[in-house]
Amino acid sequence: MNALHWIAGAWVGRPSADSIDPASGEAIGRFADGGAREADDAIAAARHVFDRTTWAQGARLRQDVLLAWAAALDAERESLAALLTRENGKAIAQARAEISGAISETRYYAGLARHIAGHVLEPEPGTFSTMLREAAGVAAIIVPWNAPAVLLVRSLAPALAAGCTAVVKPAAQTTLLTAAMMRCFEQTALPAGAVNLVNETGYSASERLVQSHDVDVISFTGSTATGKKIMSAAADSMKKLSLELGGKSCCVVFEDSDIAAVAPRLARAAAIISGQQCTAARRVLVHASRAAEMREHLTHALASLTVGRGIDAGTDIGALIDRASRDAIDATIAKACDAADRVLLRGERSGNAFLSPTLVEHGDPKAFFCQEEIFGPFVTLETFETESEALAKANDTTFGLSASVWTHDGARAWRVARALRNGTVWINDHNKLFAEAETGGYRQSGLGRLHGYDALTDFTEIKHVCLPAGITDGVTRLG
Template identity: 80%
Template structure:
């Protein structure tokens, strides 16, 4: 497959950089390697459509485009899932689920496109205040490699529904699947230049998108460190930022939970996308009375997961995104094992980029491996004695993206969920994400919310239009 840039409705640039299958190390296609010039051209195209056409005012057209895009994606559902697994490495069942979720989310925002409501009030006698929620402008969307299909859609779909135009920047590890998804717009009435795509290996295009005064919104999903750099670079233009950043999700397991039943579920939540998901279960905080059971059953559940090529239906865990990343994660995990109180399961390297799960137990929540996001199949086990201790330990982190509470006591589940400083808290589940339900983080896990109705806030501005209409003749003012 060849993936050029897509700018102003034309596929441009010579695909020459290889996209690598992380399971084998082999090239599966080529993509164009761009930079600042391609970013400038894409910005100009998006700016022209936003400023010089009625795209931002034509909600019915935007809905038609989104519905047609969903239909075109649906027709390519299995090829897209296969391409996603070959380019990203994840288990094919996860890729099928991701493509299905992306299609569902496009349809969800198509439904909202014609109901981006404002409100009207009479702020004083005869003065009419109208609040319009209108498109914020040109959006730069940075799509990460770990879940590129659904993370493309969860920014691009609300941006288009709101009336924005967009420049998508793919991750260098997954450009082919992004290009394949955007190519489906060719079967719609999308205006040329309303959506643009730029690939690059380096950073020049991304830096131009963040710094440009002609870009009004940056929507970025990725590491907290990169998110901080984007905030600093965007300060000069004061653009809107939508940032979903790192996480260190904690599963809080109380003494009444069925450890035997939940251990396999937590193991899968910890190893989704080979542990390369920001909401993956990374810390398991279990009541001390159930610690022995959790050690045994979580170790057994992680050990039972099958590691291999994601395209093989029998595999549970695919490779990490590339060999260099796998080796770096492995070295960090090796250091954690050296410093941990106890190593319950030590992961091993194999093949081009495979890494099996590691489980360690530790008593100090301040340890680097309890605090830092390690983007791989790595889990820490910790214990607590009281509710207050569980809350304190779970909240002892700079992150606040997600967590889960495991208990049969409904009142306890809710009060613990309220006490946890996280944007999403699941009860007796983990990693349940929906188009309809907003996600985002507290603290250093980011700014704004994506998914759900509130995602539109990241791509809109509220305008107050005030008109002194006066009062009807014969009506006397009271003061």
């Protein structure tokens, strides 16, 4: 299986880089390795369609394209899920759910494509102010490897619905999956060049996309450190930025919770995509009166998760994205274990890129492993005595992407959810995401929102058109 660049409606380039199955370490295909030249060609193609065609004004065409793309993806859903698992390593059940979510979200934005609404005011007699929400222009979409299908769609679908054209730059680790999804556009009426794909193993294409004055929007999902570099590099062109960055999700478990029932759900929330998800449960804060139960049940729940090849139906935790990442994460976890008050469960390495979960208990929320995003199956357990202490500890972070509250007290659940400084707060659940519900972070977890209607804001501009029409004869102006 090979993946080329897709520029101006043509597949170009020569396969030269391997895509590796992280479970086995074996190559499963090759892809073309591009750079700044390919990025320039893709930008030019996207710019031409935006500037020289009626794509941005053709809401019905854009809806038809998105619906046809969703249908084409649906027809290939099982092969796409299998490819996602082989290239990313995640459990096949999670891959199938991701592909289903991507199809659903594409259909959601197809529905919104014909309702990019503005509004009209008469701020003074005879003067009409019309606010139009217009497509921002060319959007560059930089897609991560951890959820490459749904994270592609949650940027590309609203961008296209809004009337933007796009250049997609996938992660090198999941290029084959992205190319397979792009091929599904060939069964639609998408104009050649409205969407383009540039692959690379390095960073020169990404840098050109971020720096180019012909790119109007950057939509990036990834680390906070990289997000800061993008903000700096994009400053000269003052382009719009949509950034979903790191997280350190905290789960606050109150004393009235059923610990035996909650612990397995927290374990699965921590181990999703082998812990390689920005909203994964990473810190568990439990009331001190229930700490002993949480230690026992959470340790058992994490230890009971099955580590294995993602393609096997019984797997809970697949391989991490590659051996180098696994080894780096394991080294960081080893340092955390050395510094933690108590190691309740120590994960083990196996195979090419497998790592089982680790759980540590610690009293100081300022410890590096309580503050930094460790992108793997690693969880900290902390305790609190009062609601105010729980909030102080949970909010003691530079991140603000997501959190969860576990209690049967409805008033307390809402009170705590409002006090948590996070873009998403779940009550008695974790990692429940919808196409219809906006996601994004406070503080260093990013800028803007994806999913939901407000995702259109990241890809549109507001234009005020003012018409002083005057008033009819015989009408007396007051004031």
